[in-house]
Amino acid sequence: MTRTQALDAFKADLAGIRFHDDANYLSARSKDYFWYSPILNDLLQDKLGELVVVPQSVEEVTAVAALIARYKLPLTLRGGGTGNYGQCVPLEGGVIMDLTRLDKVREIREGYVRVEAGARISRLDEAARETGQELLMYPSTRQMATIGGFIAGGSGGIGSLRHGMLRDPGNVSYIKVITVEENPQVIELRDDAIQKVQHAYGTNGIVVEVGLALTPATDWIHTAALFDGYDHALRFATSAQEGGMDCYLLTAVERRFAPYYTKFGDYFPADRDAIFAMVAPSELARFTAEAEARGGRVSFAMTKDEIRAAGLQPAYECGWNHTTLQALKADKGWTYLQVAYPRPFDPDLVMAQMARYGEELYWHHEMARMDGEIQIFALPLVRYRGKDETYRLIAELESLDGCTIFDPHVVTIEDGGMKQIDDSQIAFKKQADPYGLMNPGKTRGWSADMARKDETQGEVV
Known part of the structure; x- marks a missing residue:
């Protein structure tokens, strides 16, 4: 045939x-x-x-x-x-x-939601908030992304500062899979067994339902603190994280990004480096005081409704890969990398990288947790000079700086983030x-x- x-x-x-x-x-x-x-x-x-x-x-x-x-x-x-x-x-x-038509929320109870895989993450989070709860994490593309796509293709995002990565225990606890055979079977995976299909790119079973942990909802304050020096911004963010400040997002963005953040104007001027954050209301005074103690100042602090009313982007659209998107809208000459820094994180390494690469790389950094420990990532803009130069840069960042690069220029699971074949997924x-x-x-x-x-x-x- x-x-x-x-x-x-x-x-x-x-x-x-x-x-x-x-x-x-x-x-x-x-x-x-x-x-x-x-x-x-x-x-x-x-x-x-x-x-x-x-x-x-x-x-x-x-x-x-x-x-x-x-x-x-x-x-x-x-x-x-x-x-x-x-x-x-x-x-x-x-x-x-x-x-995307499989979008029904099947069950919400305290600390848990079970939902069909095609539900958009923004709508799922809204449903959770109606019960006084919220999702542990989501991608910056939450308006369009589905929860099944995030589970199958993602690893973490906004909220990973507070709750770790998707693969961390307890974050995803249930996945229902339909097999592809003449008489399809239903397979239910629970707890650690969900790793068989999490981040498998949809290569090994049709995910139709997922079960996720929820946490009590917080009316996060979307805010930015400005600093005269990217090292000051990084040290503030790492200190806030080490000090246990209750934040859903801490993103350091250097000043050269300011022209791409067109809606923010004086909230993010071209002569200051920024920390965009989602801060618990009870922590805003501490956030402000610690920023000022390091020579910074808070340029705005608003609820999500106030952010929308002001015509600004929410803080979760100011970091992770939304930063790449904003730059590409203005200049198609950029691409990007995904960088994991060695632990413990050293801001001096970043400053050395900025000096080394100059106008070839623009930097922003994400505060997160992995396996219960602080893990700093970067998704720098990279001036594209061809494939060979891209891989020379990757090799240099890994060999000189001890960074791990999750290659965003390949289509296979193993050559991107996984780094090796997952025998359990196969x-x-x-x-x-x-x-x-x-x-x-x-x-x-x-x-x-x-x-x-x-x-x-x-x-x-």
């Missing part, structure tokens, strides 16, 4: 399940934010799916999974499409499954995606000879 014949048969068997094969729709649903990387843009810009299917329920997801297995079609999952590494780009065409893929149909090309741990042999159904060509 040819690919065209298989797709025609697949469509005929969908029996009322919504699908699209319009060229413009396919183009839009075959992309994410991979264009942050010129290297990925060259690799992925022409990759397209051949059909988008939009299930409205878990039952429809199960029916699609069975048909995918019957006709041996490549399957790529997507949510809001806000990832940066081509996680939802179909490298081998085939079917894209848009899961073992689970053999169970949940036995034909190797899910998001092909995104994990080096899978090879074609691992696929289940089906004597009654030949391969699609």
Whole structure:
């Protein structure tokens, strides 16, 4: 059976399940934010799916999974499409499954929410807040990102200062997976077993529900403190974190970013370095006093409603990869890296890096926790000088400075953040995606000879 014949048969068997094969729709649903990387843009810009299917329920997801297995079609999952590494780009065409209609909150109780994977994170957080609770963390793209996409492709973000990374124990405690085979199975993973699919890029099972921890809600104060010197800003942020100041976000952004933060004006002038933060109301006086003690000043402090009314961006859109997005809107010559600093963090290392690279790199740093310990990350803007120069820079940051680079210019799990093949994820893929149909090309741990042999159904060509 040819690919065209298989797709025609697949469509005929969908029996009322919504699908699209319009060229413009396919183009839009075959992309994410991979264009942050010129290297990925060259690799992925022409990759397209051949059909988008939009299930409205878990039952429809199960029916699609069975048909995918019957006709041996490549399957790529997507949510809001806000990832940066081509996680939802179909490298081998085939079917894209848009899961954004699976958006129901199934259960909220004290300290816990169970929700369908296609729910947008902003709406999920709003639902939690109606019960006096909030999410532990979310990406800066929370307005569009889905919770399933965050679990499958993310590692942390806003809130990781307070609650650690997604993989840290207790943050995600339940995942329901539909297998891709002729008679799909339901697999429920709990506690540490969820690592089999967390950050697996949707390569090993269709995630349809997740269970997450909640924490009591706080009406965070969105604020910025300004300093004359990036080292002063960094020392203030690290001191606040070490001192246990109750913050949901602490982001250090050097002054050269100010022209890209066009809405802030004098709140972030070009002659000062900034700390953008989300601070508990009870800590605002302490935040202000400690900033002033280090020669800084608070330029604004507002609730989220006040921020919106003032026409400003919330603090969570002033850090992490939203910083890259704001710069790229003005200057397409930038790309970025993801840097983890050695522990304990030394601000003098950052100042040496700033002196070494000058106008080639602009710096901002994120305060976070990993495995219960303070971990500082950076997502610097990098003036793109070609692939060879990018990898020379990566090697230099790792060898000279002892940093770890999570490469944002590759499509495979192992070459980006994981750094090695996760044998447990590959073992689970053999169970949940036995034909190797899910998001092909995104994990080096899978090879074609691992696929289940089906004597009654030949391969699609």
